[in-house]
Amino acid sequence: MELEQIIExxxxxxxxxxxxxxxxxxxxxxxxxxxxxxxxQSNYEERGQVKAYLTTMTINKSKDYLKSWAYKKIQLQTKxxxxxxxxxxxxxxxxxxxxxxxxxxxxxxxxxxxxLYYYEELPIQRVxxxxxxxxxxxxxxxxxxxEQLRPTLEGEWEVLNHE
Amino acid sequence: xxxxxxxxxxxxxxMKASEQRLKxxxxxxxxxxxxxxxxxxxxSITALFMMLMASWFMTEVKVNTKxxxxxxxxxxILFDFYIAKEQLPFGESGNYKEVGFSNYLQALxxxxxxxxxxxxxxxxxxxxxxxxYSQYSDPENMGQQILEKANISQKQFDEQLFPMLIEISIYxxxxxxxxxxxxxxxxxxxxxxxTVQQAELYMEQHFAREIELFQQxxxxxxxxxxxxxxxxxxxxxVNDNVFYxxxxxxxxxxxxxxxxxxxxxxEDKLASWMxxxxxxxxxxxxxxxxxxxxxxxxDDKNEQAISINEDIKVLLPNERASEIQEVTFAEDARQQMxxxxxxxxxxxxxxxxxxxxxxxxxxxxxxxxxxxxxxxKQFIVMPFGQSNVWVMYHRxxxxxxxxxxxxxxx
Numbered sequence: 001m002e003l004e005q006i007i008e009x010x011x012x013x014x015x016x017x018x019x020x021x022x023x024x025x026x027x028x029x030x031x032x033x034x035x036x037x038x039x040x041q042s043n044y045e046e047r048g049q050v051k052a053y054l055t056t057m058t059i060n061k062s063k064d065y066l067k068s069w070a071y072k073k074i075q076l077q078t079k080x081x082x083x084x085x086x087x088x089x090x091x092x093x094x095x096x097x098x099x100x101x102x103x104x105x106x107x108x109x110x111x112x113x114x115x116l117y118y119y120e121e122l123p124i125q126r127v128x129x130x131x132x133x134x135x136x137x138x139x140x141x142x143x144x145x146x147e148q149l150r151p152t153l154e155g156e157w158e159v160l161n162h163e
Numbered sequence: 164x165x166x167x168x169x170x171x172x173x174x175x176x177x178m179k180a181s182e183q184r185l186k187x188x189x190x191x192x193x194x195x196x197x198x199x200x201x202x203x204x205x206x207s208i209t210a211l212f213m214m215l216m217a218s219w220f221m222t223e224v225k226v227n228t229k230x231x232x233x234x235x236x237x238x239x240i241l242f243d244f245y246i247a248k249e250q251l252p253f254g255e256s257g258n259y260k261e262v263g264f265s266n267y268l269q270a271l272x273x274x275x276x277x278x279x280x281x282x283x284x285x286x287x288x289x290x291x292x293x294x295x296y297s298q299y300s301d302p303e304n305m306g307q308q309i310l311e312k313a314n315i316s317q318k319q320f321d322e323q324l325f326p327m328l329i330e331i332s333i334y335x336x337x338x339x340x341x342x343x344x345x346x347x348x349x350x351x352x353x354x355x356x357x358t359v360q361q362a363e364l365y366m367e368q369h370f371a372r373e374i375e376l377f378q379q380x381x382x383x384x385x386x387x388x389x390x391x392x393x394x395x396x397x398x399x400x401v402n403d404n405v406f407y408x409x410x411x412x413x414x415x416x417x418x419x420x421x422x423x424x425x426x427x428x429x430e431d432k433l434a435s436w437m438x439x440x441x442x443x444x445x446x447x448x449x450x451x452x453x454x455x456x457x458x459x460x461x462d463d464k465n466e467q468a469i470s471i472n473e474d475i476k477v478l479l480p481n482e483r484a485s486e487i488q489e490v491t492f493a494e495d496a497r498q499q500m501x502x503x504x505x506x507x508x509x510x511x512x513x514x515x516x517x518x519x520x521x522x523x524x525x526x527x528x529x530x531x532x533x534x535x536x537x538x539x540k541q542f543i544v545m546p547f548g549q550s551n552v553w554v555m556y557h558r559x560x561x562x563x564x565x566x567x568x569x570x571x572x573x
Contacts, residue, residue, distance in 0.1 A: 003189060004186075007182075007185060007186055007189060011182050011185050011186075012178050012182055015175075015178045015181050016171070016172065019178075020171060020175070025181055028181065029181050029184060029185055032185060033188055033189065036185075036189060099166070099167070099170035099174075100170040100171050100172075100173050100174025100175070103167065103170065103171060103174070114167060118165055118171075119168050121165075121168070150433070
């Protein structure tokens, strides 16, 4: 598969996925760029699982990024125009959807199961494998994530309320 | 597409520009700058220089410390700034107007609260805040881009906007000090969220009509505030201005728990220390209703962070807890209840709103149940010690009600 074709087919999805981890567009681009270069150099043998393979690579690379010095440095470099909003300014800036923004505000521990289960639409078993957790722990984390989202869910998705 | 996926797609916005940059980098070995045409770089360097000079000058010649007017209509430059700040990274898509307006209102709310608490600042404090601002890096000249997007000239920035932003920032910090002073129990994590909440509430309470007119004029959709749906539960502990709240728990159930159990609720049950900012008198065992502003301050490491809430109302004081009718079912009644409970929908409690005090508590030989009645006359049932609830259908609810009444009279 040619690089151009891979970019056409998968880059949008991978960029979004990396963004949900890094919460930074430039960082997401860097992550996906590294993933695609590595993928292209790896002589991957097509087994009909390119998307799953790239997804896993992107998740791992995004998590590496979150542990990196580059990320920590960015965290320290607040900019004057960022300081002009509320304490959650970084996330506020990303807030085009109240619920989406609330999901991005969750700690990674709770954000990640939401991304994998709801965004990637992976079954619980696969999420548990990827995160190296038990299925029950994944279920608990999903519950806790929804719990933390509760006020936003109720405000936005009133149709889901029973009354 | 599920709702979470849709929400995440919305928040990520349009990725086409990122995709194009990626293509350029990988296929054409080009790496265009993210936003800025090269000819603007000298402009922004000049702008930065001018900004520093202008602001230093203002500091040195004794800045006018009069507060900015917080009228919604009069601060157009501030509004333009907040809108552009949201619009620039994401373009026209999404709700940049609503978010920008919300940030604008927060800023005005901070100024209003500063007036209310008669806060002032001196030149030294202004200079200190300015020094902090000038240390922040802005490698992509986003600040300059925002000004261009908002059509704000350098002169306007130097003379109007920048002093206002510094002023808002000073007052934000001063308000935090007010909260620390006012409330014996407060922490760093909650104090910022509390400032934001108070600023928003102040504007809503005092400028509702102006906000509505402004939103109409600028075609801004009315905002949905976090935590605008009430929840109910018991006060399990009180400590000065905070209390420990456990959702969907009655005083009777609370009484069955040890102190250790009270503070170690199941993971999926909402139990948290809550701010009592308006000092509504509450005591242990009170069944209360409140609006909960949780997600801004819940934290991975501090599970017992103080949550911000509003509109606390005591639905049933502890001394009247016995108004919840308690009944003990013998085996035959227990069996009948179990049959009726087959005809129910199991609901995750986050999708079930309970606005009233419990109506009944039913004890059987092995379990106790708290029962509420919703506005549709359906029973909502929760076994003691659990967090999720069962919502019974209308007919089953009526039958259970008859069964309970019959056993009460026995």
